[in-house]
Amino acid sequence: MKHRISALFLGTALALAAGSGAMAQDKTVKIGVLTDNSGLYSDLGGAGSTLAAQMAMEDSGLAAKGWKIDVVSADHQNKPDIATTIARQWIDVEKVDIFMDVLNSGVALAVNNLVKEKNAIMINTGAATSDLTNAQCSPNTIHWVYDTYMLANSTGQALVKAGGDTWYFLTADYAFGHALERDTTAVVVKSGGKVIGGVKHPLNSSDFSSFLLQAQASKAKIIGMANAGGDTTNTIKQAAEFGIVAGGQKLAGLLLFITDVHSLGLKVAQGLNFTETFYWDLNDGTRAFSKRFSERMKNKAMPSMVQAGVYSGLIHYFKTLDAMGGNPHDGTKVVAKMKELPTDDALFGKGTIRADGRKIHPAYLFEVKKPAESKGPWDYYKLIGTTPGEQAFRPLSESACPLVKK
Amino acid sequence: MQALYAQLLVGLINGSFYALLSLGLAVIFGMLNIINFAHGALYMMGAFTAYFLLHLTGMGYWWALIIAPIAVGIFGMILERTMLQWLTGLDHLYGLLLTFGIALIVQGVFQNYFGSSGLPYAIPDYPQIGDCSPNAPQDAICRRGLQGGINLGFMFLPVYRGWVVIFSLVVCLATWFLIEKTRLGAYLRAATENPTLVRAFGINVPRMITLTYGLGVGLAALAGVLSAPINQVRPLMGADLIIVVFAVVVIGGMGSIMGSIITGFALGVIEGLTKYFYPEASNTVVFVLMVLVLLVKPTGLTGRAA
Numbered sequence: 001m002k003h004r005i006s007a008l009f010l011g012t013a014l015a016l017a018a019g020s021g022a023m024a025q026d027k028t029v030k031i032g033v034l035t036d037n038s039g040l041y042s043d044l045g046g047a048g049s050t051l052a053a054q055m056a057m058e059d060s061g062l063a064a065k066g067w068k069i070d071v072v073s074a075d076h077q078n079k080p081d082i083a084t085t086i087a088r089q090w091i092d093v094e095k096v097d098i099f100m101d102v103l104n105s106g107v108a109l110a111v112n113n114l115v116k117e118k119n120a121i122m123i124n125t126g127a128a129t130s131d132l133t134n135a136q137c138s139p140n141t142i143h144w145v146y147d148t149y150m151l152a153n154s155t156g157q158a159l160v161k162a163g164g165d166t167w168y169f170l171t172a173d174y175a176f177g178h179a180l181e182r183d184t185t186a187v188v189v190k191s192g193g194k195v196i197g198g199v200k201h202p203l204n205s206s207d208f209s210s211f212l213l214q215a216q217a218s219k220a221k222i223i224g225m226a227n228a229g230g231d232t233t234n235t236i237k238q239a240a241e242f243g244i245v246a247g248g249q250k251l252a253g254l255l256l257f258i259t260d261v262h263s264l265g266l267k268v269a270q271g272l273n274f275t276e277t278f279y280w281d282l283n284d285g286t287r288a289f290s291k292r293f294s295e296r297m298k299n300k301a302m303p304s305m306v307q308a309g310v311y312s313g314l315i316h317y318f319k320t321l322d323a324m325g326g327n328p329h330d331g332t333k334v335v336a337k338m339k340e341l342p343t344d345d346a347l348f349g350k351g352t353i354r355a356d357g358r359k360i361h362p363a364y365l366f367e368v369k370k371p372a373e374s375k376g377p378w379d380y381y382k383l384i385g386t387t388p389g390e391q392a393f394r395p396l397s398e399s400a401c402p403l404v405k406k
Numbered sequence: 407m408q409a410l411y412a413q414l415l416v417g418l419i420n421g422s423f424y425a426l427l428s429l430g431l432a433v434i435f436g437m438l439n440i441i442n443f444a445h446g447a448l449y450m451m452g453a454f455t456a457y458f459l460l461h462l463t464g465m466g467y468w469w470a471l472i473i474a475p476i477a478v479g480i481f482g483m484i485l486e487r488t489m490l491q492w493l494t495g496l497d498h499l500y501g502l503l504l505t506f507g508i509a510l511i512v513q514g515v516f517q518n519y520f521g522s523s524g525l526p527y528a529i530p531d532y533p534q535i536g537d538c539s540p541n542a543p544q545d546a547i548c549r550r551g552l553q554g555g556i557n558l559g560f561m562f563l564p565v566y567r568g569w570v571v572i573f574s575l576v577v578c579l580a581t582w583f584l585i586e587k588t589r590l591g592a593y594l595r596a597a598t599e600n601p602t603l604v605r606a607f608g609i610n611v612p613r614m615i616t617l618t619y620g621l622g623v624g625l626a627a628l629a630g631v632l633s634a635p636i637n638q639v640r641p642l643m644g645a646d647l648i649i650v651v652f653a654v655v656v657i658g659g660m661g662s663i664m665g666s667i668i669t670g671f672a673l674g675v676i677e678g679l680t681k682y683f684y685p686e687a688s689n690t691v692v693f694v695l696m697v698l699v700l701l702v703k704p705t706g707l708t709g710r711a712a
Contacts, residue, residue, distance in 0.1 A: 206647070238636065243555050267528065
């Protein structure tokens with residue numbers, strides 16, 4: 001009898017404790033969109049990334065379940081020191097749980113360290129460097145949209161196979177450009193091609209004529225542009241002016257976004273080949289989202305793959321939190337759970353997140369349409385090839401990520 | 407060796423932008439004593455005006471060359487009348503801060519509406535010389551405006567870039583002539599030396615100052631139109647350039663007209679050579695030079711002591 005009473009007491013106490021534990025499950029989330037709001041990458045991330053985060057928040061349905069979600073945004077100005085200062089402030093003072101976008105490889109690598117140290121989360125959708133899931137991989141970071149290995153693998157291989165076996169690189173002189181050149185060189189050499197030279201130019205150069213003349217003098221069949229944003233658009237425009245493509249050399253856009261093609265105009269951009277993992281006109285799901293997105297953008301722009309990644313990444317994050325029943329505010333724990341659950345959303349389709357933090361989905365090789373082929377604004381790409389996710393990204397067997405070895 | 411010649415020529419082309427922009431700055435500083443930090447923003451407005459003219463009214467490049475400098479010049483004159491004129495006689499710093507603020511506002515507004523990656527503006531394809539119809543015979547000669555290029559043996563020179571060099575040289579020399587050799591220029595120079603005395607001769611000094619500012623701004627806008635087909639029309643195109651142009655003005659000597667023209671072209675060439683020999687330093691070489699010049703000759707290469 002005595003035993004039974006004490007057992008009852010104990011049982012009640014345990015139930016109460018568990019109950020109060022569930023009551024204490026925190027249902028607040030703070031999302032920080034750390035991006036370039038004013039510089040050369042602001043069209044492909046920037047305000048559009050913040051909008052994508054808001055749309056993900058609205059579409060998640062969590063608000064109806066009693067969650068309180070906040071989105072904050074800041075401009076890192078493409079400077080790692082400014083980015084880490086903001087990130088520190090966000091984590092320590094404003095209690096931001098998750099960093100989204102974080103474009104610019106230099107910035108991303110700096111924030112990556114901080115996020116790991118403070119046990120927050122980064123879903124990187126904007127930076128290209130494949131180091132984020134290789135040597136510098138972290139249990140707190142997921143690399144969502146694309147990376148230099150995948151770009152090099154997809155575009156590089158396709159071009160060498162098509163006969164472009166000698167390469168000359170125009171490389172943006174910072175972490176991203178170096179990584180992209182390194183990864184592409186590896187693919188070119190592996191596919192039987194040769195790199196005969198290259199030039200490293202400062203970030204945000206407006207004049208590329210000198211560099212293009214050197215590339216022209218090299219007589220390489222392919223001029224690989226290991227740069228991005230305004231640097232790439234200016235390179236393409238000026239290459240057209242110097243008759244480089246007309247002279248028989250081919251430009252390889254290793255990283256090009258739809259916003260770049262929009263700003264170049266089809267007349268200049270037509271015929272360029274490059275790789276993306278998202279295009280607004282791929283299927284009904286992407287079209288429906290993009291239409292809603294574009295209506296809310298000030299300049300009616302369609303989403304770039306970086307912005308689409310912010311939406312897709314957050315949808316998965318919210319799904320994971322929902323499954324966990326609350327926000328533990330513990331970066332490694334949430335990321336581990338995110339890796340367990342399969343991803344599925346309207347923009348990138350079904351996918352997975354690997355142990356090294358690499359999100360896996362297909363990569364698409366596109367060609368820019370001729371002006372006559374385009375039916376209207378933002379109708380820019382022709383799909384010419386799809387690489388399945390498992391083949392597009394660096395295989396785990398080649399990975400130097402410590403998370404994989406264990 | 408061939409590549410070197412090509413770099414020299416390309417340097418000269420960039421130099422013509424530096425020259426046009428620094429010339430406007432020198433005119434404004436020389437006559438108004440204002441360090442016009444809004445110059446880059448006004449240069450950008452010139453390029454945007456060309457874009458609007460083409461896309462809203464269908465007026466092409468040649469019209470833009472005339473209309474954009476006038477339109478932006480008028481905007482400049484309104485700025486001068488409503489804001490800058492109150493700074494007469496104050497320290498340089500006030501003008502610098504005010505114009506810097508104006509630049510930030512103008513750039514911010516444009517960026518808000520047009521994003522950062524820019525808008526396309528094509529090289530003019532009019533007038534067309536020769537037979538350019540679609541069913542012309544294969545060997546027919548067709549020249550579409552300033553499109554295409556000439557093979558010089560050592561490089562392929564885009565016709566448009568050649569045009570930019572020649573056109574800027576003409577404009578620079580005409581401005582120099584206007585200010586240094588004509589009666590109007592003499593009045594202007596006198597008005598900056600001693601406004602009270604010049605006013606006593608019945609000359610409207612404030613109006614002259616306003617027109618001068620308009621002229622300087624017009625030159626910036628003209629450079630903007632010239633650059634639109636080469637670079638994207640971007641809200642930050644001026645912000646990227648203005649610091650270099652200031653270095654040019656400082657090296658040439660603040661307020662010296664000829665100094666800024668020559669230094670503009672020379673620095674373009676030096677920068678081009680750096681891009682050839684050591685590309686990583688191409689963004690900083692101008693500032694290294696500036697430091698060296700200031701150490702040796704603080705008034706700049708051709709500057710007069712204040």
